[in-house]
Amino acid sequence: MALNPAKHGIGMTSQRTRERLITRLREEGIRDEVVLAAILGIPRHIFVDEAIASRAYEDTALPIGYGQTISQPYIVARMTEILRSGGPLGKVLEIGTGCGYQTAVLSKVAQEVYSVERISPLLMKARSHLRELRARNVKLKYADGALGIPEMAPFDGIIVTAAATHVPHDLLAQLAVGGRMVIPVGTHEQTLTLIERTPEEFRQTKLEAVKFVPLLGGVS
Numbered sequence: 001m002a003l004n005p006a007k008h009g010i011g012m013t014s015q016r017t018r019e020r021l022i023t024r025l026r027e028e029g030i031r032d033e034v035v036l037a038a039i040l041g042i043p044r045h046i047f048v049d050e051a052i053a054s055r056a057y058e059d060t061a062l063p064i065g066y067g068q069t070i071s072q073p074y075i076v077a078r079m080t081e082i083l084r085s086g087g088p089l090g091k092v093l094e095i096g097t098g099c100g101y102q103t104a105v106l107s108k109v110a111q112e113v114y115s116v117e118r119i120s121p122l123l124m125k126a127r128s129h130l131r132e133l134r135a136r137n138v139k140l141k142y143a144d145g146a147l148g149i150p151e152m153a154p155f156d157g158i159i160v161t162a163a164a165t166h167v168p169h170d171l172l173a174q175l176a177v178g179g180r181m182v183i184p185v186g187t188h189e190q191t192l193t194l195i196e197r198t199p200e201e202f203r204q205t206k207l208e209a210v211k212f213v214p215l216l217g218g219v220s
């Protein structure tokens with residue numbers, strides 16, 4: 001299905017605007033060409049309200065309602081790059097679907113994507129955006145993501161897009177041996193953290209300072 005120019009604003013879909021974002025991401029240190037191609041291929045403006053769609057290709061987080069945000073393209077690229085670690089991804093679990101932008105990017109670089117969101121109307125928005133993009137390898141779930149999706153585990157990659165005070169135990173248990181989890185940990189000061197599961201241990205590496213909305217318990 002072609003994008004509807006009346007709805008999306010024909011100028012915003014311009015290839016040059018999107019390429020400028022890719023140049024910016026390269027300048028910020030994103031190196032994985034597979035990730036950059038995925039970002040180039042996903043129209044970010046369809047994930048935000050029309051009133052702010054003209055800002056969709058700026059490298060900033062934007063409001064999506066319900067007190068939540070669409071992640072900054074840099075952070076989406078960075079987390080996807082860390083998760084891939086230069087290789088293909090099988091089954092991935094995302095916690096915090098929001099409007100589904102990161103989910104859409106993941107759908108381009110992983111075989112199967114499962115994503116969990118605790119705010120029902122946001123999940124409905126995400127579902128319609130992902131349908132528009134024909135992302136058929138994505139399954140969405142309305143639940144408390146801290147519990148993961150035990151019946152679909154283990155996952156080769158787990159990406160948490162809300163800040164946790166601690167790494168949820170259920171998510172660790174659902175990470176495959178050889179798998180990687182990227183998760184922002186902390187409250188006021190948050191650190192993007194990589195957890196790699198080896199046969200013997202969960203190896204933790206602190207990466208960089210980030211700013212996410214909090215991971216909350218239960219559903220709303």
Ligand code: SAH
Nearest residue numbers: 070071096098101102117118145161215216
């Ligand atoms: N991945 C999104 C980022 C959304 S912001 C993007 O691409 O832009 C983080 C999202 O995490 C919010 O929608 C919030 O409702 C959700 N969230 C917070 N705690 C959660 C939980 N315990 N389970 C599932 N989703 C949660």
